Amino acid sequence: MKIYFAPMEGVTGYIFRNAYSGIYGHIDKFFAPFIAPSESSPMTPRERKDITPENNKGINLVPQILTCRSDHFIDAAKELQSMGYREINFNLGCPSGTVCAKGKGAGFLPETSALQRFLDDICSYSESSGIKISVKTRLGYYDPEEFYDLIDIFNAFPISELIVHPRIRSDFYKGDTRKEYYAYALEHSKIPLVYNGNIFTCEDYDELLITFGKLDTIMLGRGLISDPSLADKLKGFGSETDLKKFRRLHDTLYNEYQKVMSPDINVLYKMRELWSYWQTLFDGKERDIKRLLKAKKYADYEDIVYRLLP
Ligand SMILES: Cc1cc2nc3c(=O)[nH]c(=O)nc-3n(C[C@H](O)[C@H](O)[C@H](O)COP(=O)(O)O)c2cc1C
Known part of the structure; x- marks a missing residue:
């Protein structure tokens, strides 16, 4: 099983990542909170400080980009590639009102034609430059049934991994996840999948394993902050919080x-x-x-x- 540390803006910045990885192990990849490139610059000094390799030594880090403009994505990707990054994650899940109002994050999901054009552009860049692009998505903006079309769209592109947080935008981070749609993804996705959402204990993971039959890669956010030993426990290194x-x-x-x-x-x-x-x-x-x-x-x-x- 592989365990990824979820990006959490304001929480899992470089200070947290260094402190955590100096003490705990068993994290296969850390995802950095999003960079939001603008017309004037691919990243702010604060965002650069967070992902610069000298502040992330020994950490297998994947930077994340939040935008609905492929030119902005590519500008930021070039900069990240020059820093040595080999994978970039694209954020299609952020539910924040200000982000969605600008058509970014989960707010990009209903714009399926624009999304296809965007993915076409960034995947062409990925193929010519050799950088991998993974996607972190929700099921949809208004309705989880949007996910059926979205899976078809994602399947048409060379995306390296698809991280699915099985909620829609209005769910924010509350309530149960909509597991039946992740089961659909398991059947229909051609892209390697990562499950994300509401794993707080080993029992939560075991239940998901029973529901889905298999679960190769999971991404943990709040569960891993709440109990920093959770990854150790899930990988069988101890059963108590130390x-x-x-x-x-x-x-x-x-x-x-x-x-x-x-x-x-x-x-x-x-x-x-x-x-x-x-x-x-x-x-x-x-x-x-x-x-x-x-x-x-x-x-x-x-x-x-x-x-x-x-
Ligand atoms: C405070 C906070 C900040 C977050 N920041 C980001 C972010 O920058 N990028 C992103 O893709 N998801 C972000 N998320 C979503 C998490 O990565 C994750 O998808 C969500 O918490 C569900 O997983 P969990 O139930 O394991 O926490 C954030 C969530 C929270 C609560």
């Missing part, structure tokens, strides 16, 4: 964010966001977690954290 390793992850992140962020409250916002995922590891400690999620000073924050993680 709190010593978790403390190392916490301390590394806390120190590294302090080096690059100010004022203190911004570091705490970042850590509090992570704790909104990590709280599931601390059953019975709800009062401490509630205080932690409101901490405004390092001293208060550290007092609670080091009580939870002696």
Whole structure:
């Protein structure tokens, strides 16, 4: 089984990826949060800093592009290729209102003719330049039945992998995934598939395996943030969450964010966001977690954290 770390804007940036991969293993590929190229530039200085190879040493990283303009995609792809990247992921899943309103992310899915032209352009570039293009998609924008046409469209192009998050745009990240459509993909996709969505525990994975019969490659997002040992567990390296390793992850992140962020409250916002995922590891400690999620000073924050993680 292969495990991919999902891109999560604001969460899985280079500091997180380095901290995680220095402590945990068993991730076959990390996907970087999206780069959104514009007319004036293929990427912002912040986006460049996130994916520059010197900030991602030893990490098998796939950059992701979010756009509906093939010329912008190709400009960014050229730049990424010059940095040494050999695969680029194309985002067709982002459900955000501002992104979709511009016809990008999931907002590109209903524009099937434009999407075909776009894929034609970027796949021609992929073939002439030798860079692989993978796609991360939802089932559709308005209706999951859009997926039947989308699969036919994707099948017509030399896409290296198709990561399917079986939800439509209006599902955002809530509720059950629509597994019957992933089952359809398993039957009809000519492209190697990756399943993404709602795998939080080994039991969730086992259930999917029963539903689908096989599941070679999965992508984990929130489940892997919430329990950083999840990939170890799924690959059979231990069955418990190792709190010593978790403390190392916490301390590394806390120190590294302090080096690059100010004022203190911004570091705490970042850590509090992570704790909104990590709280599931601390059953019975709800009062401490509630205080932690409101901490405004390092001293208060550290007092609670080091009580939870002696
Ligand atoms: C805070 C947040 C940021 C995300 N950023 C991205 C992104 O930059 N690119 C992308 O393709 N998906 C993004 N996603 C979607 C995730 O990659 C993933 O598809 C989604 O969380 C479902 O998988 P999960 O149930 O394993 O978390 C984001 C999701 C969240 C919650």
